[in-house]
Amino acid sequence: MNQTDIHNNVEIYQTNYRGEKPYVCEECGKGFSKKNRFQCHLRTHTGEKPYMCKQCGKAFNTKHHCQVHARIHTGEKPYICKQCGRAFSRNTHCRSHERTHSGEKPYVCEQCGKAFTTHRYYKIHERLHTGEKPYACKQCGKAFNTYRDCEVHERTHSGEKPYICTQCGKAFNTYHDYKVHQRIHTGEKPYVCKECGKAFSKNSRNTQCQSHEKTHTWEKPYVCKQCGK
Structure with a gap:
């Protein structure tokens, strides 16, 4: 290591130690202590995704995210829960899972x-x-508070349905709808009425289990604005 490298490393250490953030984004004002993280952040504004998966062609704005994604294809799960042995492809997912054991x-x-x-x-x-919705649809401008919700919404414009049932070939634009559909084939009914024990495959608002439970309580939450019935 030459003198220039040593000097640069000392500067980086001192910057981190003092908590300084000399790299500031002109778009949103967010500050960074490291140049590489600052450069990665800039891509969230420009949309640049220079790292591409060799298996499926999906692009990413950081090399790390591309490497993590590649584990979907390889099946690699290097992070193991100490409590139950369950394996994960990401360290953050493993740590989050471990909190389900500790309750933290x-x-x-x-x-x-x-x-x-x-x-x-x-x-x-x-x-x-806060009401913040930082993710906006590129087609219609509708804003969302999560990237995932925005991504799913954009499929209503593109018509993309990436989740395909291996049993019948039906395609879905969300993983949730795909998993619910699979219960038609498996017969799984995980939602059980508290009153009578009848089981259902769905429990979302106004469908199946919740709607059925209202037959026990006689609850009628939907009122006609014209006649009040």
Whole structure:
């Protein structure tokens, strides 16, 4: 290592130690202590994704994300839960899972006190209070508070349905709808009525299990604006 490298390393260490963030994004004002992280962040504004998966062609804005994605194809899961032995492709997923054993929820909302096992879910929850919706649809401009919701919405424009049932070939634009559909083939009915024990494959609002439970309570939440019935 030459004198220039030593000098640069000392500068980086001192910057991190002092908590300085000399690299500031002109678009959003966010600061960074490391140049490489700053450059990665800039790509979130430009949309640049220089790292491409060799298997499926999907592109990423960081080399790390591309490498993690590649494990979907290789099946590699190097992170193991110490409690139950379950394996994960990402260290963050493994640590979050381990909290289901410990019950730890270190991220607490200052507004309402709700606690979360991951920083990601905590940040998403915070947007409910702030009203922030940082992800906008490129086609129609509709805004969302999570990237995932925006991505799913954009498929309504593109018609993309990436989740295909291996049993019948039917395609879906969300993983949730795909998993619910699979229960038609497996016969799985995980939602059980608390009153009579009848089982259902769906439990989303206004469908199956929840709708059925209203037959026991006689609840009628939908009122006609014209006649009040």
